[in-house]
Structures are given as C-alpha cells and as structure tokens.
Amino acid sequence: MTETSRISTIEEHPILEYIRRDRLPHIFCSACGIGTVLQSFATALRSLNYDMDNMVIISGIGCTGRASGYFAADSYHTTHGRAIAFATGVKVANPKLKPVVISGDGDLFAIGGNHFIHAARRNVDMLVLCVNNFNYGMTGGQMGPTTPVSAITVTSPDGNIEHPFNLVSVAAASGAVFVARWTALHARRLTKSIEKALQKKGFTFIEVVSPCPTLYDRYNRHGTGLEVMKKYREISVIRNFSDPMQAEIDYRTRIVCGEFVDSEKPEFSDLLEEHGKKLQKGD
Amino acid sequence: MEKPILTGEMFTQGDIAAAEGALAAGCRFFAGYPITPATEIAERMAYRLPRIGGRYIQMEDEIASCTAVVGASYSGLKAMTATSGPGVSLMNETIGLAAMTEAPMVLVNVMRGGPSTGQPTEASQSDIMQAKWGSHGDYEIIALIPSSVQEMFDLTIRAFNLSEQYRVPTFVLADEIIGHMRERLIIPPEDELEIINRKKPTVPPEEYLPFKPETDLVPPMATFGEGYHFYATGLTHDQKGYPVMTDEAQLALVPRLCDKIRKNADKITQAESTETEDAEILLVAYGGEARTAMRAVKDARAEGMKIGLFRPISVWPFPKDQLKDAAANAQQVIVAELNYGQLVGEVERIIRNEVPVHFIPRVCGTPHTPDELMKEIRRRIK
Numbered sequence: 001m002t003e004t005s006r007i008s009t010i011e012e013h014p015i016l017e018y019i020r021r022d023r024l025p026h027i028f029c030s031a032c033g034i035g036t037v038l039q040s041f042a043t044a045l046r047s048l049n050y051d052m053d054n055m056v057i058i059s060g061i062g063c064t065g066r067a068s069g070y071f072a073a074d075s076y077h078t079t080h081g082r083a084i085a086f087a088t089g090v091k092v093a094n095p096k097l098k099p100v101v102i103s104g105d106g107d108l109f110a111i112g113g114n115h116f117i118h119a120a121r122r123n124v125d126m127l128v129l130c131v132n133n134f135n136y137g138m139t140g141g142q143m144g145p146t147t148p149v150s151a152i153t154v155t156s157p158d159g160n161i162e163h164p165f166n167l168v169s170v171a172a173a174s175g176a177v178f179v180a181r182w183t184a185l186h187a188r189r190l191t192k193s194i195e196k197a198l199q200k201k202g203f204t205f206i207e208v209v210s211p212c213p214t215l216y217d218r219y220n221r222h223g224t225g226l227e228v229m230k231k232y233r234e235i236s237v238i239r240n241f242s243d244p245m246q247a248e249i250d251y252r253t254r255i256v257c258g259e260f261v262d263s264e265k266p267e268f269s270d271l272l273e274e275h276g277k278k279l280q281k282g283d
Numbered sequence: 284m285e286k287p288i289l290t291g292e293m294f295t296q297g298d299i300a301a302a303e304g305a306l307a308a309g310c311r312f313f314a315g316y317p318i319t320p321a322t323e324i325a326e327r328m329a330y331r332l333p334r335i336g337g338r339y340i341q342m343e344d345e346i347a348s349c350t351a352v353v354g355a356s357y358s359g360l361k362a363m364t365a366t367s368g369p370g371v372s373l374m375n376e377t378i379g380l381a382a383m384t385e386a387p388m389v390l391v392n393v394m395r396g397g398p399s400t401g402q403p404t405e406a407s408q409s410d411i412m413q414a415k416w417g418s419h420g421d422y423e424i425i426a427l428i429p430s431s432v433q434e435m436f437d438l439t440i441r442a443f444n445l446s447e448q449y450r451v452p453t454f455v456l457a458d459e460i461i462g463h464m465r466e467r468l469i470i471p472p473e474d475e476l477e478i479i480n481r482k483k484p485t486v487p488p489e490e491y492l493p494f495k496p497e498t499d500l501v502p503p504m505a506t507f508g509e510g511y512h513f514y515a516t517g518l519t520h521d522q523k524g525y526p527v528m529t530d531e532a533q534l535a536l537v538p539r540l541c542d543k544i545r546k547n548a549d550k551i552t553q554a555e556s557t558e559t560e561d562a563e564i565l566l567v568a569y570g571g572e573a574r575t576a577m578r579a580v581k582d583a584r585a586e587g588m589k590i591g592l593f594r595p596i597s598v599w600p601f602p603k604d605q606l607k608d609a610a611a612n613a614q615q616v617i618v619a620e621l622n623y624g625q626l627v628g629e630v631e632r633i634i635r636n637e638v639p640v641h642f643i644p645r646v647c648g649t650p651h652t653p654d655e656l657m658k659e660i661r662r663r664i665k
C-alpha cells in the first residue's frame with residue numbers, strides 16, 4: 001500500500017519535456033555513457049529554460065548519432081560524419097537557430113574530421129558534444145581515431161598500433177572558442193559546461209569520455225560500466241585552463257578534465273551578415 | 284540593395300545564366316567548392332548573393348557543400364550548389380540523403396571529361412547515368428539538360444520549381460559547351476516568371492506528420508525554427524520521421540520516393556521535336572550536341588533526306604512518350620552523344636527492337652561538327 005501511494009506522488013521526470021516520449025525506450029545499452037550525456041544536455045536546457053524553437057539538434061551515424069532522435073526539438077540525423085557540415089548550412093541559412101551536434105568520436109574525427117576543423121576555423125556558432133568511447137560502438141567495436149595505442153578492438157585484435165587524436169587539442173588548435181573535457185562521471189560539471197557553451201556564440205566543443213561496457217570496455221577487460229566509472233573517479237584530475245595539448249587521456253594513469261579554452265572571436269554568421277549589410281548599402 | 288532579378292537583355296555565359304536563373308527562382312543560399320568548368324557559377328553567386336540578402340559559403344569540399352545545402356534547405360531557404368563530375372562523385376552520398384529526407388535542392392553539374400580528373404576544361408556529356416544512379420538504393424531525381432544560354436536560365440528556374448514541388452534533388456546537367464558559351468540572355472520581368480514554392484503544413488505542430496504524403500505523394504514541409512519540432516533521418520522512417528526497420532516501413536517509403544516522380548512524370552518530362560512528323564530518320568541529341576545535330580538536320584533536309592531531331596530536355600525522368608511520338612514514322616534512330624554510350628541505352632529500351640538504333644559516340648573534348656554528323660548519318664543509313 002505505502003509503496004503504491006509513494007510511487008503515485010513521484011513527479012514526472014524533470015527532463016521529460018525535452019524528450020520524444022513516444023520514442024522510449026531508447027536503444028542504448030545499460031551503463032553506456034551516452035545516457036549520462038543526454039541527461040546532462042537536457043538538464044542544461046532546462047536550467048537555461050532554452051527556447052527550443054531556436055535550436056536544431058543534429059547528429060551523424062553511430063550509437064551516439066541516435067541522440068538527435070530522442071529530443072522533442074527540430075532534429076536531423078545526417079549521414080556518417082556530416083552533422084557539422086549540415087549544421088553549418090543551418091546556421092548560415094537561418095542565424096537565429098542554434099545548431100547542437102551530438103555525435104561519436106569516430107563520426108566527428110574520422111570520417112567527419114575535415115568538417116570539424118573547418119567549422120572550428122570559421123567559428124560557426126554551434127555546440128559540438130562528442131561522446132568519446134574510444135571505438136566505433138554502432139558497428140561492433142572497431143578501432144578508430146581515438147583508440148589508445150595497444151587497446152584491443154575487433155579490428156585491432158592484437159593491440160592498436162596507431163597514434164590517437166587528443167580531441168581537445170585538435171579543437172583548440174582548429175580555433176574553437178570553448179573547449180572542455182569531462183567524463184561521464186562528471187555529470188554536474190558537464191551540465192555546467194554545456195550551459196556555458198550554449199550561451200556562447202561561436203564554435204564550442206565538449207568531449208565526454210564515456211564507457212562502452214558492451215564493446216570497448218569489455219574487450220579491454222575494464223569490468224562493468226560501474227567499474228569503469230570508479231576508475232574515472234580514481235584517475236581523473238581537473239585542470240581548468242591548462243594547455244589542451246598537454247591534456248593527458250590515458251585510462252591506465254590519468255585523464256585530465258576541465259574547461260581548457262573560453263575565448264571570444266567574431267562568429268561566422270555574424271561576419272557574413274555584416275559583410276552582406278555593407279555590400280547592400282553599396283559601401 | 285541590388286536587384287535579385289536583372290530583368291533585361293545581356294550577352295553572357297551559360298554558367299552566369301544558371302546563377303541568374305537561380306536568383307530569379309528565389310535561391311538565397313549557395314555552398315560550393317571551386318571546380319572547372321562550373322566555377323563561374325560560384326563566383327557569380329559569391330558576388331551577387333551578399334548584395335541581395337542571400338548567403339554564399341565556400342565549403343571545405345563537395346561533401347560538405349552538398350550537405351550544407353540540405354541543411355539550408357531544411358532551414359527554409361532555396362539552396363543550390365554547382366560542380367562538375369568529380370564534385371558530383373563526392374556529393375552522391377548527400378544526394379541520397381536529400382532524396383531520402385525529401386530536401387528540395389538544385390545541383391548544377393557542368394560536365395567535363397572523365398573518368399576521374401579527366402579533362403577539366405573540355406566538354407563532355409558523360410555524367411548522364413551518374414546523375415540517375417550516383418547514390419545507392421532505389422530513388423529518383425530530376426535532371427534537365429539545357430542547349431542554350433537562355434535555357435541555362437530557364438531550366439535552372441524550372442529545376443528549382445520542380446525540386447520545391449516534388450521535394451527532390453534536381454540537376455541541371457549542362458555540358459561545358461553550354462556552360463562556357465556566350466550568347467544573348469533575356470531575363471523577363473519578375474511578374475512573368477512562374478515560381479513554385481514548397482507546400483507548407485496546414486495543421487498545428489501536434490498534428491503534423493512530416494512524411495505523410497498528400498495525393499501527389501509529396502508531404503508538406505515544415506522547416507527548422509517554425510515550432511514543428513520534427514525529426515528527419517536518412518534511416519528508413521515512418522510518417523512521423525522516426526526510424527523503423529520493418530519491411531512495411533521500407534515498402535511504405537521507398538516506392539513512394541520513386542513514384543512521386545514516376546507517377547508525376549507527365550507533368551515533369553520535357554522534350555523538343557523538330558521536323559519529326561514525316562521523319563524516316565530520327566536523330567536524338569541533347570545539350571550542346573543538339574545544336575550541331577540541328578544543323579545536320581537542316582543540311583540533310585536541304586538534300587531531301589526525311590530526318591528530324593528529338594531533343595530530350597528532361598533526361599530524368601526520360602520523356603518516353605514524346606520519344607515514341609517523334610519516332611512514330613522512323614525507320615531508324617540515330618543517337619549522338621558526347622560520351623561512349625549512355626542515354627542511347629534508354630532510347631533502345633524505349634524503341635525496343637522496332638527499328639534499328641544506331642549510336643554516334645564521341646569521347647573527346649569537342650563536339651561533333653555538323654559535317655561529321657552528316658557523314659556518320661549517311662554511313663549508318665546505307
């Protein structure tokens with residue numbers, strides 16, 4: 001009796017208003033980091049009371065790429081790697097819109113790497129939220145541009161021999177005006193960084209180091225999703241405004257988290273508009 | 284502010300006419316990547332668009348260009364890109380996405396010689412099949428082929444109209460001859476232009492199903508920022524736009540994407556028949572090559588040969604019925620193309636084995652001369 005009455009008084013989950021309820025349950029594995037990231041994103045929308053008529057949520061292909069389909073917002077699921085190019089078209093066509101790209105490490109930095117660096121270089125206003133699980137989750141756990149040296153994946157069965165990207169360093173070097181890294185454990189700090197990034201005008205990037213207990217963390221014997229989170233707690237350190245080039249990301253020793261870049265630079269759609277206005281006046 | 288529509292007469296190039304046609308049709312977004320022989324379209328747009336309140340952006344490659352165009356189209360602007368074969372090869376991924384998510388967009392391909400980097404500055408008509416089959420899966424596009432600078436203008440407007448009406452990627456397939464040719468262009472006053480805009484939803488957001496077709500098989504299109512909060516995906520989707528991996532969903536979607544073009548083909552196809560009523564020999568040619576063919580027809584008529592010219596203007600969908608009419612009295616059909624055999628296959632498919640279909644190929648950067656065509660015609664009909 002008491003049980004039932006208690007349940008009946010529980011309010012609706014606070015982020016549900018941002019979610020397409022008719023698409024639940026979602027496809028993500030339990031203990032996957034993607035859920036945390038989406039929760040943090042929705043929480044940030046709520047705390048900013050963000051005007052959802054001005055946002056477009058865009059993703060590429062992958063487990064993370066499915067994210068755009070769960071938000072009650074204008075949303076578009078592009079082909080693999082192209083979310084940022086699509087977002088650029090959106091921002092330039094209608095500057096009142098804020099594109100948010102939520103996608104995976106492979107999508108954004110392998111097949112989509114060129115779009116990433118060029119949108120950052122132009123400083124096109126958008127938030128890029130990258131779930132870095134060190135592998136291609138959707139296709140069954142292959143190695144990719146973030147896979148650490150010697151890590152086991154289905155296409156590096158004897159240990160990866162490639163050098164990985166350090167994503168925050170790529171973002172900073174390409175010109176992003178806001179760059180942060182958190183792990184899926186840092187849900188609240190992640191939410192704060194998302195809030196900050198959403199209020200900035202320019203190319204903003206947040207990397208979230210996330211467990212993929214089904215594939216990457218299983219092949220590499222990292223234990224359950226919970227154990228991976230415990231490990232994050234053990235090895236992560238926060239070094240705000242430290243050099244992103246030096247922001248170590250090594251599961252055995254240290255993951256450096258924090259907000260590394262928060263700067264100002266004229267934004268691309270603003271520059272285009274200004275340029276157009278001058279020409280229209282005949283200057 | 285400069286005028287979007289430069290009503291009046293000018294002496295100009297095909298590429299410029301395509302750019303002006305796009306602006307007259309209401310295009311306000313261009314994303315592209317430089318490539319010969321289409322660069323002049325980008326250059327014109329880079330100059331013109333900011334002056335009339337539009338947006339020009341040069342992207343990092345053609346994949347990005349085409350994808351940005353789809354993003355802009357979904358954000359409510361009429362949007363285009365222009366490129367040549369190598370660029371289309373990169374854009375094919377996004378052409379499939381545009382077909383699947385029913386994004387209106389126009390792509391001008393000023394064709395040069397291929398394969399690969401081929402002959403950048405030379406004329407060719409070898410991307411006819413690429414336009415139709417370039418991306419994977421079953422889908423339909425529309426492709427129009429201009430034969431003059433005036434048609435570059437007129438057909439670019441029509442390409443926008445069709446693309447908006449049917450929510451389908453539409454090609455203007457120009458050969459380098461027409462792209463770089465200079466002749467007179469007449470731009471009519473705004474009120475004489477027929478401009479078609481995409482259908483908008485008439486229901487409130489709660490009732491809106493973004494992929495629910497009307498009787499013409501085309502769904503009304505909301506765009507980002509209008510409060511509809513819809514989702515679109517390149518995955519197979521239901522009328523809500525949600526991914527569904529069932530046979531039923533694929534069956535409800537893919538045939539419709541094709542049929543909205545196939546079943547409306549009578550409203551889309553366009554062709555021109557010259558002296559075909561009594562023609563015993565039917566010449567088929569299009570684009571720049573059709574101009575040479577027209578001269579050959581005149582010369583042959585002067586010699587008393589009963590010859591006519593059929594010029595497909597829409598190549599996709601192909602004007603089947605118009606070809607059948609034009610070939611009604613023909614004893615032979617001769618197809619001349621600036622390639623090694625592309626549209627001739629379509630002509631054979633329609634003519635079947637009723638009369639012989641000959642082919643005059645040309646795989647080098649210049650068109651046939653009328654004399655060469657005449658020589659070939661005489662040889663084939665012997």
Ligand SMILES: Cc1ncc(C[n+]2csc(CCOP(=O)(O)OP(=O)(O)O)c2C)c(N)n1
Nearest residue numbers: 061062063064080104105106107136137138
């Ligand atoms: C052009 C193309 N190549 C390959 C694929 C197959 N594919 C789907 S998802 C994916 C990788 C996704 O990895 P990531 O972006 O890291 O996302 P995750 O699944 O790990 O979240 C690949 C290679 C595809 N869909 N399209």
Ligand code: SF4
Nearest residue numbers: 028029032063137212
């Ligand atoms: S496969 Fe990995 S990334 Fe994909 S949903 Fe499962 S845990 Fe998450």
Ligand SMILES: [Mg+2]
Nearest residue numbers: 104105135137
């Ligand atoms: Mg991944």
